[in-house]
Amino acid sequence: MNAPSICAVPPAAYTELLDYLRQSGSTLSPAEAIVGALKQWIAAGRALAAPVRGYQWKCLFLPEATRVRMKYRDDYHHAEVVGDELIFRGEAVSPRQMTMEIAGDGRNAWRDLWLRLPGERNWANAALLRAKLERQAAVPQPTPATAMTAAVKTMSDALNAALMLIEHVDHQTKTMSERRLPKHRRADDTLTDDH
Incomplete structure (x- = not known):
């Protein structure tokens, strides 16, 4: 045509x-x-239509390439979102499983995990990101x-x-x-x- x-x-x-x-x-x-x-x-329309991969952590979506870290004692432990999974030490885990492997039971993953989303320079606490998301959800769409x-x-x-x-x-x-x-x-x- x-x-x-x-x-x-x-x-x-x-x-x-x-x-x-x-x-x-x-x-x-x-x-x-x-x-x-x-x-x-x-291009903007196509970018909006493209599927986004990442890990859904309850209400918080972690896009692919999100870095996750936890400090326990004097060591930092890192994980990364690859595809649709959170990979820690070569295994797909949940945030809770990551904290348990690092520090044992009794840890709060929301409080203990810090995230660096793709394109961001700074780390943000998971609990603070979740609270921000909940505040935004309270605003009428x-x-x-x-x-x-x-x-x-x-x-x-x-x-x-x-x-x-x-x-x-x-x-x-x-x-x-x-x-x-x-x-x-x-x-x-x-x-x-x-x-």
Whole structure:
């Protein structure tokens, strides 16, 4: 199936994109800005749809590559989430099993385990993360209509940015061609054939 090579962009949106391109000093053409915005929007949608692997610890989800550690006496003991399992000493364990293997019975895994989630630089106590998650769960979730409105606004903002980029490039192109016109040249800027 052959897709049309040109999509209709509402004139107001195109004008807004051209304004943005001009104001931001972008060197993108309007078409490049639109294509970039659409690719970014598609990539964001695909990223949201991709399945996430990790270990579900009661209410707390630990994404794959989460590091887990426990200090017992003077030693640190480490585990990592690999796929959908928590791996400690080469074995799949639960957080409770990890604490029992390290310090025996009577330990509280929520209190004793510290987590470093992927992309984070600092360790966080599991109990504090669980409390934070519980506070967030107490806040009412948006309705589907609210979520759709937010998605539409995000798409609109992305397209407006692309249109502003297009307008800027268009303005830059017009301005550059106007600077080259003879009426804008000084008389002493013109070279003579005498030399």
